Amino acid sequence: xxxxxxxxxxxxxxxxxxxxxxxxxxxxxxxxxxxxxxxxxxxxxxxxxxxxxxxxxxxxxxxxxxxxxxxxxxxxxxxxxxxxxxxxxxxxxxxxxxxxxxxxxxxxxxxxxxxxxxxxxxxxxxxxx
Numbered sequence: 001x002x003x004x005x006x007x008x009x010x011x012x013x014x015x016x017x018x019x020x021x022x023x024x025x026x027x028x029x030x031x032x033x034x035x036x037x038x039x040x041x042x043x044x045x046x047x048x049x050x051x052x053x054x055x056x057x058x059x060x061x062x063x064x065x066x067x068x069x070x071x072x073x074x075x076x077x078x079x080x081x082x083x084x085x086x087x088x089x090x091x092x093x094x095x096x097x098x099x100x101x102x103x104x105x106x107x108x109x110x111x112x113x114x115x116x117x118x119x120x121x122x123x124x125x126x127x128x129x
Contacts, residue, residue, distance in 0.1 A: 002047065003078060008078070009076050011035060011038055036121070040088055043078060058120045070094045070098065071094070074091070074093075083127070084125055087121075088122070089120050090119040093114060097114070
């Protein structure tokens with residue numbers, strides 16, 4: 001596959017309670033950034049046949065909290081294709097959230113999902129042979 005702007009990759013995962021670092025079962029923002037690295041890696045593999053190397057973020061916005069017990073999804077979308085650099089935009093959304101007030105294992109689907117983090121960044125891939 002060649003690198004085409006608009007190509008995207010999404011991952012979902014459950015946020016275990018072992019990742020809560022703060023009161024109220026809050027999880028640090030680095031959790032979402034780690035997911036952005038994972039979706040960027042898969043996007044590079046799909047478009048360039050290489051994992052690539054994350055060069056840096058140009059912006060990061062933390063918009064809402066991430067909590068233990070959430071199901072979160074992260075999406076990377078290719079927005080710019082250079083000779084070796086790839087511009088990507090990222091968004092993390094909570095799609096399910098624990099509802100402990102109803103019981104220890106109760107949860108709700110978030111409709112619409114709650115956008116918790118947005119970012120933009122650049123990855124670098126090796127030159128094409």
